[in-house]
Amino acid sequence: MNYNKAEFYKSFGEFRQIPPSDRAEIAFSGRSNVGKSSLINKLLNRKSLARVSAVPGKTTTINFYTLENIFLVDLPGYGYAKRSKSEKERWAGLIEGYLKDDRDLRLLIQLIDMRHPPTADDNMMIDFLIDSEIPFIIVFTKADKLKKTEREARMAAFSREIECFDDITHVCFSAETGEGAERLREIIEEVSRT
Numbered sequence: 001m002n003y004n005k006a007e008f009y010k011s012f013g014e015f016r017q018i019p020p021s022d023r024a025e026i027a028f029s030g031r032s033n034v035g036k037s038s039l040i041n042k043l044l045n046r047k048s049l050a051r052v053s054a055v056p057g058k059t060t061t062i063n064f065y066t067l068e069n070i071f072l073v074d075l076p077g078y079g080y081a082k083r084s085k086s087e088k089e090r091w092a093g094l095i096e097g098y099l100k101d102d103r104d105l106r107l108l109i110q111l112i113d114m115r116h117p118p119t120a121d122d123n124m125m126i127d128f129l130i131d132s133e134i135p136f137i138i139v140f141t142k143a144d145k146l147k148k149t150e151r152e153a154r155m156a157a158f159s160r161e162i163e164c165f166d167d168i169t170h171v172c173f174s175a176e177t178g179e180g181a182e183r184l185r186e187i188i189e190e191v192s193r194t
Helices: 036-043 085-100 120-132 148-161 181-193
Strands: 007-012 024-030 062-067 070-074 105-113 136-141 170-172
Touching: 024 036, 024 085, 024 181, 036 070, 036 105, 036 136, 036 181, 062 085, 085 120, 105 120, 105 181, 120 136, 170 181
Parallel strands: 024 070, 024 105, 105 136, 136 170
Antiparallel strands: 007 062, 062 070
16 A cells, blocks of 8 residues: 555535545544554655544544555544534534545554543443444553553553453554554455455
């Protein structure tokens, strides 16, 4: 796959605007400010294809990117407290509508900040994915921020904090160093071929 040729396709603010699925899709999910846009930019060898912000809650739409014959789908971050109730409900409707729709969703990449235990929202999303039988992996972001012993301790803790952890494929990732990017590209290529 030529990741350098990926392009922004379109943003959708409401679920009803999203056209029917016409190709394989890989979606990215996680709480606000977990690093979804940074991960997408790193995978696609770009600095700013996906808008990155230090302010949580910047992605308020579902953003589609074309990568050869597939879509990469950046879902809005969840769990950001400083949004109105109506805005949170709109986001929830977008995410839930997308995940429950009849789409060719090959994989959902669930991002969790490696430095912290998963939030209640993270665990709720993982439970939803398991219950809905949506194929997913977990990517632990900001891996470069922890020393080796801290990383080992967090990984041991995740096995207690995340249900079925030992059965879930997981990848440690850093947008700074590129750790995990090549493994994620391999996974994307593998699922997009099936």
